Amino acid sequence: MRWAGRLGGTLILASAGLVAQTPSFVGSNVCQTCHPANSSTFFRNPHYKSVAAGNQNPEQAGCESCHGPASAHLTARGGKQTIPNAFSLMPPAKIVDACLTCHSQTISRANIRRSEHTLDDVVCTNCHSIHRSQAPKFLLAAAQQRDLCYGCHTTVRAQFSMPFKHRVNEGTVQCTDCHNPHGSFAATWNMAGRPRMVDQTVGNEQPCLKCHTDKRGPFVYEHAAVRVEGCESCHNSHGSTNARLLKRPVTFTLCLECHNGFGSLGRQADGVRQQSSSHNMADPRYQNCTTCHVRIHGSNSDSRFLR
Amino acid sequence: MRSLGAALLFAGIACAQPTVAPTSEPTGPAGGGNTAEYNVRQSFELGYRWRSVDGDLGAYRGMVNFGNGIRLLGSSLSVNSLEGRGHWFDQIQLNTQGLGNDPYQNALLRVEKNRLYRYDLTWRSTAYYNQGLYNQGLTNTFGRHSTDTVRSIQDHDLTFLPQSSFKVFLGFSRNTQRGPALSSVQLFDSRGDEFPLFTDVRRQQHEYRAGFELGMLGWRLNLLHGWVNFREDVPAQLPGFSAGNNPANPTTLTSLRRDDPYRGNSPYWRVALFKETRRWAFNGRFTYVSGRRAFVLDETSAGTDRFGANATRQIVTRGNAQRPAAAANVTFSVFPSAKVTVTNQSSLNSIRMVGNATFTQIVNGLAGAPFVPFTYLGIRTVSNATDVDYRPVSWFGLRSGYQYSSRRVVSIEDFGGATGSPIEQNNGLHTGLLGVRFRPVRPLTINLDAEIGRADRPIYPVSQRNFQALRGRIEYRRGGFRMAGYARTDYSTNSVSLANYASRSRQYGADGTWTISSGFFIDAGYAKLHLDSLGAMNYFAFNQLSTGSSYYVSNLHTATLAARFTIQDRVDVSLGLSHVQDRGDGRAAAAVPPGQVVIQTAIIGPQSAFFAAQTFPLRFTSPQGRVSVRMSENLRWNLGYQRYGYSEQFGIFQNFRAHTGYSSVSWSF
Numbered sequence: 001m002r003w004a005g006r007l008g009g010t011l012i013l014a015s016a017g018l019v020a021q022t023p024s025f026v027g028s029n030v031c032q033t034c035h036p037a038n039s040s041t042f043f044r045n046p047h048y049k050s051v052a053a054g055n056q057n058p059e060q061a062g063c064e065s066c067h068g069p070a071s072a073h074l075t076a077r078g079g080k081q082t083i084p085n086a087f088s089l090m091p092p093a094k095i096v097d098a099c100l101t102c103h104s105q106t107i108s109r110a111n112i113r114r115s116e117h118t119l120d121d122v123v124c125t126n127c128h129s130i131h132r133s134q135a136p137k138f139l140l141a142a143a144q145q146r147d148l149c150y151g152c153h154t155t156v157r158a159q160f161s162m163p164f165k166h167r168v169n170e171g172t173v174q175c176t177d178c179h180n181p182h183g184s185f186a187a188t189w190n191m192a193g194r195p196r197m198v199d200q201t202v203g204n205e206q207p208c209l210k211c212h213t214d215k216r217g218p219f220v221y222e223h224a225a226v227r228v229e230g231c232e233s234c235h236n237s238h239g240s241t242n243a244r245l246l247k248r249p250v251t252f253t254l255c256l257e258c259h260n261g262f263g264s265l266g267r268q269a270d271g272v273r274q275q276s277s278s279h280n281m282a283d284p285r286y287q288n289c290t291t292c293h294v295r296i297h298g299s300n301s302d303s304r305f306l307r
Numbered sequence: 308m309r310s311l312g313a314a315l316l317f318a319g320i321a322c323a324q325p326t327v328a329p330t331s332e333p334t335g336p337a338g339g340g341n342t343a344e345y346n347v348r349q350s351f352e353l354g355y356r357w358r359s360v361d362g363d364l365g366a367y368r369g370m371v372n373f374g375n376g377i378r379l380l381g382s383s384l385s386v387n388s389l390e391g392r393g394h395w396f397d398q399i400q401l402n403t404q405g406l407g408n409d410p411y412q413n414a415l416l417r418v419e420k421n422r423l424y425r426y427d428l429t430w431r432s433t434a435y436y437n438q439g440l441y442n443q444g445l446t447n448t449f450g451r452h453s454t455d456t457v458r459s460i461q462d463h464d465l466t467f468l469p470q471s472s473f474k475v476f477l478g479f480s481r482n483t484q485r486g487p488a489l490s491s492v493q494l495f496d497s498r499g500d501e502f503p504l505f506t507d508v509r510r511q512q513h514e515y516r517a518g519f520e521l522g523m524l525g526w527r528l529n530l531l532h533g534w535v536n537f538r539e540d541v542p543a544q545l546p547g548f549s550a551g552n553n554p555a556n557p558t559t560l561t562s563l564r565r566d567d568p569y570r571g572n573s574p575y576w577r578v579a580l581f582k583e584t585r586r587w588a589f590n591g592r593f594t595y596v597s598g599r600r601a602f603v604l605d606e607t608s609a610g611t612d613r614f615g616a617n618a619t620r621q622i623v624t625r626g627n628a629q630r631p632a633a634a635a636n637v638t639f640s641v642f643p644s645a646k647v648t649v650t651n652q653s654s655l656n657s658i659r660m661v662g663n664a665t666f667t668q669i670v671n672g673l674a675g676a677p678f679v680p681f682t683y684l685g686i687r688t689v690s691n692a693t694d695v696d697y698r699p700v701s702w703f704g705l706r707s708g709y710q711y712s713s714r715r716v717v718s719i720e721d722f723g724g725a726t727g728s729p730i731e732q733n734n735g736l737h738t739g740l741l742g743v744r745f746r747p748v749r750p751l752t753i754n755l756d757a758e759i760g761r762a763d764r765p766i767y768p769v770s771q772r773n774f775q776a777l778r779g780r781i782e783y784r785r786g787g788f789r790m791a792g793y794a795r796t797d798y799s800t801n802s803v804s805l806a807n808y809a810s811r812s813r814q815y816g817a818d819g820t821w822t823i824s825s826g827f828f829i830d831a832g833y834a835k836l837h838l839d840s841l842g843a844m845n846y847f848a849f850n851q852l853s854t855g856s857s858y859y860v861s862n863l864h865t866a867t868l869a870a871r872f873t874i875q876d877r878v879d880v881s882l883g884l885s886h887v888q889d890r891g892d893g894r895a896a897a898a899v900p901p902g903q904v905v906i907q908t909a910i911i912g913p914q915s916a917f918f919a920a921q922t923f924p925l926r927f928t929s930p931q932g933r934v935s936v937r938m939s940e941n942l943r944w945n946l947g948y949q950r951y952g953y954s955e956q957f958g959i960f961q962n963f964r965a966h967t968g969y970s971s972v973s974w975s976f
Contacts, residue, residue: 185654218599301666
């Protein structure tokens with residue numbers, strides 16, 4: 001149905017006098033004559049599978065499966081305007097439609113229509129380079145995934161230059177370990193709103209728990225904030241000037257912002273539990289809470305996370 | 308134009324690569340070599356790293372951690388069948404980085420036979436060194452929570468019939484963390500003392516996956532079943548007699564041994580159904596995971612209590628915790644015309660954590676009555692979000708969105724007494740979003756967004772209640788020149804009775820890339836990240852309950868510069884600089900200056916603590932340079948240097964200056 005739509009568009013061009021007749025498929029071998037650089041290396045391209053199969057229709061294999069029937073382009077002896085799908089000229093929405101003709105059938109792209117990228121007109125060809133990719137997988141437009149993302153996300157690049165950060169620049173963590181650039185399902189923590197492009201694990205959990213498995217629990221005594229609001233209650237996930245990627249340089253300021261006993265907050269509805277009267281904040285010993293409250297992400301043995 | 312495009316790709320490689328090695332310049336013929344029915348391209352980079360650190364070696368290891376020694380800095384192997392009909396495989400792709408004892412090592416492998424199978428392996432190993440969390444000079448934790456562990460992660464995925472309408476998936480993942488660490492323990496009562504403990508971290512998780520995907524009549528059904536097995540053993544022991552953290556406290560510890568094995572498994576199911584047509588798209592997903600963990604803790608300690616008397620304590624706990632969780636999402640998109648897209652997603656998430664344990668404590672030979680605590684935490688969230696995207700003309704687009712979320716949190720805590728009554732809290736959130744996109748001329752793009760949210764009864768003081776975010780981005784891209792600017796402000800206030808919490812975040816950034824020719828490009832970027840937050844605090848000091856406030860300021864400026872040029876088509880020179888500086892709130896010293904007004908209380912001590920902790924100015928700079936000389940088509944010699952300088956304005960414990968570098972040879976054969 002989709003290629004029929006493209007064919008319809010071509011008929012409109014024909015009526016405008018830009019092409020003499022309805023364009024038809026000519027086969028990828030014809031394209032090699034003028035585009036030898038793309039053709040000679042196409043065997044390395046994942047899209048070559050459709051050609052290698054040998055039994056696919058022209059609209060499903062080779063150059064014309066993406067760029068549309070080429071007879072008009074051939075007759076005109078070139079020119080992007082005569083290509084039904086010239087991706088460098090197509091509007092972003094059309095690019096998404098063209099690629100999703102085949103690539104919609106993957107669960108990782110299930111939310112692409114509500115993706116922040118799509119809604120901001122950052123579409124397939126902004127991140128993928130079909131013919132000139134240097135990346136080992138996924139035809140990325142940069143050799144390293146992080147370089148691609150840094151190209152737009154300047155502040156994120158700055159965060160990964162911080163003293164304490166996930167090792168993205170060092171190569172052992174990738175942006176897609178936590179994010180799905182094609183869009184993700186509603187978060188299963190916090191209020192299911194933000195963040196919109198953070199991918200859950202298969203078990204509905206925050207992506208942090210893919211690697212930090214010891215924080216998953218379940219624990220007899222849960223630190224409720226971790227489950228209810230998420231790891232970003234206390235941590236900056238990209239990078240921080242504070243150790244452990246914490247939001248504050250000194251532990252007690254992080255803890256006491258919640259543990260103040262005020263109002264009808266907290267799951268007890270009587271305020272988030274304030275500190276014990278045995279504490280003396282004038283004494284530096286009490287200013288690093290996790291010296292005693294060591295199992296701060298949850299404990300099986302102590303309701304105050306002492307062990 | 309084609310070479311400029313390649314140069315742009317290359318520029319992207321070099322400009323955003325903050326570590327000087329491995330070398331990114333390629334070696335070997337671009338087309339590779341043909342053998343039998345395959346094309347082969349490969350390269351290796353073997354070299355030697357060195358470092359010289361002046362200052363806090365622990366801080367350097369915590370932030371950078373490159374050491375000395377020979378490394379296989381990088382390697383790449385690409386084998387592709389020329390006709391796409393290889394006998395056993397059509398593609399082998401192998402890339403490695405840092406092998407040979409680099410703290411950061413990874414390997415990617417893909418083996419594929421068209422239409423028959425696809426196998427992917429990702430292996431990563433990270434050697435972490437975390438020194439103790441220092442309180443910027445207020446107190447030195449003596450590295451009590453230092454860790455020196457290695458985390459290794461490997462993921463295997465095998466897909467049969469990857470291009471067919473029926474696919475079968477198999478997968479395995481392994482995640483281990485091992486190494487020594489320092490922890491701490493507080494004994495023998497609430498007014499006792501803290502002691503360092505040596506622990507041996509041994510954590511391991513295995514995940515097994517199996518599933519299939521079936522396509523029929525345009526629909527695709529995806530089913531996946533997995534099992535996650537987790538085990539943790541972190542035995543702790545006292546390295547020797549300890550007088551504790553507080554020399555004025557008579558509490559001492561002469562021996563301690565703790566074993567707390569932790570085991571569990573989490574089987575899960577995922578079912579997904581999706582279809583996309585010309586006019587509409589649907590996808591639905593349901594996931595259920597049941598998590599169960601069992602544990603035992605056995606701790607024996609001996610020493611003297613805070614009165615100087617001999618003290619012994621044994622604690623034995625055992626029990627289990629369960630966490631069934633279910634999540635469901637349904638997303639429906641309609642495309643009534645080429646100009647309009649409407650997407651609606653509904654989601655439901657329900658998670659329960661139920662735990663019970665038996666706790667027994669023997670103090671000085673007297674056994675207390677065991678008690679059986681029971682806890683329950685349940686969270687149920689329902690949300691619905693609608694997004695509309697409208698493009699009346701090619702150069703203008705409009706987007707809007709609305710989301711409503713409702714969350715219910717139920718908690719039961721029974722610590723051995725009568726059954727605790729459930730406490731329930733409900734809260735809702737409304738969020739609205741409006742955005743526009745302009746493209747007045749082809750090279751220029753402007754995006755503007757505004758988001759506003761209102762929540763009732765946020766659960767914590769730092770939770771969002773009233774927030775708004777404004778975002779703007781402008782980008783100009785033409786040929787080899789690109790410039791972009793970005794601004795974002797987030798405001799959030801949560802004012803509940805006497806507890807105020809407000810935060811304001813402003814982010815600005817600008818960057819530009821200019822590829823002058825295939826052999827010369829420049830990249831520069833600047834970002835400012837400003838955060839200030841104000842929160843009320845209740846705390847105890849000198850046995851009095853006091854109320855104060857904490858005003859935290861982070862004023863980060865970051866800059867990156869990169870340049871790359873080629874001399875005589877033989878020598879590639881790369882230069883780079885990364886600079887991070889937190890200027891704090893502008894004060895010159897951490898302590899309360901003379902005459903500073905103290906808020907609300909005459910107790911100076913805690914206010915001094917708050918004042919000192921309210922900002923943490925520092926500087927982290929890393930210039931780098933690299934020279935890569937093409938000796939022949941198949942051989943390069945590389946030399947690189949990178950300096951790391953870290954300094955804290957208010958503290959002197961963790962500053963360091965490190966010189967690192969490498970020399971390597973890249974070859975292809």
